Amino acid sequence: MNIPQKNEVHSMSESSDVSIGKDMLLDWQKEGLPFNAFGASLRRRFGGRIQRVSIDAGFTCPNVDGAVTKGGCNFCDNRSFSPSRRGRLASVLDQLNRGIESVRRRYDKVAGFIAYLQPATNTYGPIDQLEELYRACLDVSDEVMGLAIGTRPDCVPDPVLDLIDQLAEKHYVSLEYGMQTMHDAGLDWMNRGHHHASMIDAMQRSAGRGFETCAHIILGIPGETHADRMETAVEIGRLQVDAVKLHNLYAVRDTPLGEEVLSGKVEMMQRDEYIETVVDFLERIPRDVIVERVSGDAPPDFLIAPLWCLEKSALRLAIEKEFARRGTQQGDRFEGDSAAAAARALRAPATLQDQTPPSILARIAKERTLPVLKMKG
Numbered sequence: 274m275n276i277p278q279k280n281e282v283h284s285m286s287e288s289s290d291v292s293i294g295k296d297m298l299l300d301w302q303k304e305g306l307p308f309n310a311f312g313a314s315l316r317r318r319f320g321g322r323i324q325r326v327s328i329d330a331g332f333t334c335p336n337v338d339g340a341v342t343k344g345g346c347n348f349c350d351n352r353s354f355s356p357s358r359r360g361r362l363a364s365v366l367d368q369l370n371r372g373i374e375s376v377r378r379r380y381d382k383v384a385g386f387i388a389y390l391q392p393a394t395n396t397y398g399p400i401d402q403l404e405e406l407y408r409a410c411l412d413v414s415d416e417v418m419g420l421a422i423g424t425r426p427d428c429v430p431d432p433v434l435d436l437i438d439q440l441a442e443k444h445y446v447s448l449e450y451g452m453q454t455m456h457d458a459g460l461d462w463m464n465r466g467h468h469h470a471s472m473i474d475a476m477q478r479s480a481g482r483g484f485e486t487c488a489h490i491i492l493g494i495p496g497e498t499h500a501d502r503m504e505t506a507v508e509i510g511r512l513q514v515d516a517v518k519l520h521n522l523y524a525v526r527d528t529p530l531g532e533e534v535l536s537g538k539v540e541m542m543q544r545d546e547y548i549e550t551v552v553d554f555l556e557r558i559p560r561d562v563i564v565e566r567v568s569g570d571a572p573p574d575f576l577i578a579p580l581w582c583l584e585k586s587a588l589r590l591a592i593e594k595e596f597a598r599r600g601t602q603q604g605d606r607f608e609g610d611s612a613a614a615a616a617r618a619l620r621a622p623a624t625l626q627d628q629t630p631p632s633i634l635a636r637i638a639k640e641r642t643l644p645v646l647k648m649k650g
């Protein structure tokens with residue numbers, strides 16, 4: 274299958290210019306969708322249904338191993354990044370083949386797959402090992418159209434971006450940054466171990482490259498007001514990310530956040546407020562930003578709260594209904610011109626020095642062989 278590259282896709286959808294006129298309809302608008310939904314955008318791009326298959330390569334995280342701090346984010350069940358989990362890992366080939374088989378059992382027609390490096394920080398390793406791993410995923414089958422790589426914005430030194438850029442010449446590649454919020458108080462509350470400056474740095478150094486960027490956002494961080502959340506939405510346009518993943522804050526068992534929710538110290542957002550916040554958020558981002566998710570959840574056995582996020586389809590329908598009730602769409606409240614000007618300022622060459630913390634660079638240099646690379650097959 275011929276894989277359209279990022280720039281081709283943008284020109285096909287007439288949408289790469291953030292100052293695009295509001296009367297110019299994009300494909301998703303012509304299809305009557307309220308927002309630029311991920312599944313539909315992949316179908317348009319690849320000519321059929323594309324499914325992601327998660328791969329666990331046994332990475333750890335600089336927020337867990339002490340490179341930036343220990344303990345991890347307050348919502349993250351990072352006990353699973355332990356040596357025992359590494360012992361249970363299967364090879365890349367096994368993980369992808371099993372994932373592909375399981376998708377095929379569920380759906381009749383699938384045009385291809387994206388290998389999704391999801392748990393932990395998937396750029397936290399020596400560059401030669403990253404290359405071996407990424408290429409191993411892509412080489413598993415012709416049906417693997419590309420990669421999605423989840424990481425932190427403070428863990429993408431220039432050589433990593435160069436490598437990913439190179440892979441994106443022939444494949445779809447999405448680099449998913451855990452931005453969460455643009456407010457440092459919120460990042461501190463969740464013990465991220467980085468501030469928003471890291472996201473700005475990562476996006477500045479990602480600009481103009483061939484891979485896609487995706488920002489993972491959490492709505493419902495305690496202490497953040499509605500206005501704070503809307504500032505994060507505006508920042509999405511300013512940073513010029515290609516895609517967003519919106520998640521409600523949720524708490525799982527045996528995490529610091531889970532304990533605080535159980536003891537009543539932290540409350541989760543209510544469903545109605547979440548729906549309104551998602552619609553307000555999407556109204557403020559550019560029309561060409563792809564919306565990969567509108568909610569997040571965890572397996573019922575682990576989830577503490579909120580339980581409403583388990584009803585994913587109903588939640589998505591409710592978000593679409595809210596758009597219909599308002600008669601609005603994604604981008605209706607995006608202020609194109611000011612965001613475009615800010616984006617140009619963001620790319621000022623004087624600020625393009627790699628800001629990756631030395632402690633992360635030092636750990637990368639010492640990292641032992643990634644568990645899945647030790648396996649045959």
Ligand code: SF4
Nearest residue numbers: 334336345346349393
């Ligand atoms: S950065 Fe990601 S992997 Fe690391 S502790 Fe936070 S949520 Fe977990």
